[in-house]
Amino acid sequence: MATSTAPLRPIARDEVAKHNKPGDIWVVVDSIVYDLSKFAAMHPGGEAVLLDEDIAGKDTTTVFFGLHRHEVLLRPQYARLRIGQIQGEKQRIRTPQPGDLSRVPYGEPTWLNPAFKTPYYNDSHRRLQAEFRKFVDEVILPDALVKEDNGKAPSKEVEQAMADKLVNHMRLGPGKHLHGLVLMGGVKGEEFDFFHEMIVTQELARMPTRGYSSGLGTGVFLGLSPVMNFAKEPLRSRVIDEVLTGKKVMCLAITEAFAGSDVAGMKCRATRSADGKYWTINGTKKWITAGRYADYILLACKTYNGDGPDGQVTTFLVERSEGLETKPIPTTYSAAAGTAYVTFDNVKVPAENQIGPEGRGLYIIFSNFNHERWYMCCAVSRGARQIVQECLLWAAQRDVFGKPLLAQPVIRQKLAGMIAKTEAMQSWVENVTYQMCNMDYALQAKHLAGPISFLKMQITHWTGEITDEAVQIFGGRGLTKTGMGKYIEHYQRTRKFDAVLGGAEEVLGDLGVRQAMKFMPDDQRL
Incomplete structure (x- = not known):
């Protein structure tokens, strides 16, 4: 109390x-x-x-x-x-404590409600969730609220705390990098699965600081994964250690003003030196999350004068050096996201910093797209639940025409649609996550690219509808950056990032249908 x-x-x-x-x-x-x-x-x-x-x-x-x-x-x-x-009275309003579960109906996914059963989660998932939520509430959230407002990068203390608690390791997903480790909640690295990773993602997504959250460690699972899977030693081990232990910050640079969803249309280029010892990179990248303060950039660009075919996409690990410049890009996100315009002016990159074979950059990039889009689905669906909770609390405590807002049928109808969409999102995410836990990479690439594309398309579309309804419920407060509706305004202002990043809704919808077309049977007719 x-x-x-x-x-x-x-x-x-x-x-x-x-x-x-x-x-x-x-x-x-x-x-x-x-x-x-x-x-x-x-x-x-x-x-x-x-x-x-x-x-x-x-x-x-x-x-x-x-x-x-x-x-x-x-x-x-x-x-x-x-x-x-x-005299003789006690307080009725409870002050939330770090790590608390919400007691608002639909404020938590059903697996956290003891009245519901689940086929997906076990005790290790519950232990991780309990300890990690307390860590987020006590360590990360205070920094997030300050930095979201002032636009500065996450503090080194928070980044180090995350590294010390092996959060960076967990954000890479299941794998051998976790073996032999004991994670938060006493979870053994060998038992860590995609549901554990989803818990980490969704607990971070509870924070109403979307710019800060976007810039906090996203380079780990976006940029470090290709290094872990395709880089050569000793570069691979050095970079993995520096990023996972919090010594260095990483980002992924693919998008350009010339090429967004059309990844193959990029113009940034790398030219091999005559002696083959280094590459010279020239060009630009735009809207790069965490690019403003990253130490390492996992870069995709076209290569020329190499052993492979000219003009094919290749990936490189670029360290901050002469000729590399980053400038902040103002967006509807907080500047804490570190969104940057990156220029490469004759930047020299050692040949050993090439990640994977020359001309195989698209394969390396696409190999992580399913995981990236799934991560976004986990995060966005949890953000939608936060909006529902805000609206339920507001509708219960706001009196209009002598009655709570909840007494108004039109408000209940809006909430009904919001709740139904939020529960559908979580159920679909959990179904896909279960498939990921039971498919190897080859099967995921074959069977999940389409469903994950549809999932992200629908989740971001529904979240747009949910935030629109939330503004209607909050009225003018839902358009105000402070006060009762500040989080509604925040989500409404930033939600279009979800509909664009990782593949625009229209592009992903088309991709999903094209994936389905591959499996259309020749022997079926109406």
């Missing part, structure tokens, strides 16, 4: 009622008595608002929670205004 830092004296409601004049204003919020006499002059709405007949000297719990989030009461400057507690 929310508590004050010092014992509060009991106060009768009759005594509170006497303090309802200019310069002498008391109010009650959730049984706690606040003296607003001196604060009134600093109140954003002015003293006149506090002197309203329904506020000064009254129990303003309903009024307060129709205007302010609970977190306001926990701020030190407001906590100091507490002078007592209504």
Whole structure:
């Protein structure tokens, strides 16, 4: 329960009622008595608002929670205004604690509800979820809220804490890199599966800091995976160690102003030196997440004068060096994402930094697309659930026309559609995740490219509809960057990233149908 830092004296409601004049204003919020006499002059709405007949000297719990989030009461400057507690009463509003599960209906996926059974999760998944959520709430979220606002990169302390807790290892997904390790929740590396990875992804996605979250370690599973699978030694071991231990930050650079979903249309080029010892890279990349502060860039570009066919895509690991420049790109995301425009002006890259065979860059890039898109589905579906929770809480505590918003049939209808879509998302994600746990890479590439494409297309489309409905439920507050609807505004402002990144909805829909066409039987007719 929310508590004050010092014992509060009991106060009768009759005594509170006497303090309802200019310069002498008391109010009650959730049984706690606040003296607003001196604060009134600093109140954003002015003293006149506090002197309203329904506020000064009254129990303003309903009024307060129709205007302010609970977190306001926990701020030190407001906590100091507490002078007592209504005699014989206790607080009813619970202060969430780090690691808590939501008790709001549909605030958690069903597998976290003890009343529901699941074929997918076991005790190791529950232990990981419990410990990792507490870690996110206590270590990452405070930094995320600050950096999302000021646009700076995640702090080195958080990045190091994540490395120390082997979070970077887990974000790479299941594999031999985890063998012999004991992960959070006591999970053995050998038992870590895609459901464990989904838990890590979805717990991070709970944070209402989408720019910060996007820039926090996404280079690990986007850029490091190709290095782990295709780089040669000793480069492979050195880079893996530096990134996983938090010493270096990595990003993936594919997109250009010239080539977005059309990956093969890129113009950035690498030319091999006459002695074959290095490559010279020239060109640009655009909208590169974490590019502003990355130490390593996993780069895809066209190669020329090499042993392979000219103009084919090849991948390289590029370290920050002379001729490499990154500039911030302002987007609807927070600048904490580190979104950058990257220029390569005669950047020299050692031949051993070539990742995989020359001309096989598209294969290397595409080999990670399923995993990248699946990750986005996990994250976006969890973000949608956060929106539903915000709307349910708001509709329950906001009074209009003398009744809670939830009493309005039109609001219940909107919530019904939002909840149904959110539950459908999670069920589909879990089904695909189960297939990933039971297919090797070759089978995943053959059978899951289409379903994952459809999954991402539908999830981002539904999330767009959910955020639109959320704005309608919150009204003007859903368009305001502070206050009750700040997270709704945040998701509404940033949701189009999901519909574009990793493949635009239209491109993925077409890809899914083309994948289905490969399996159309010749012997079937209407």
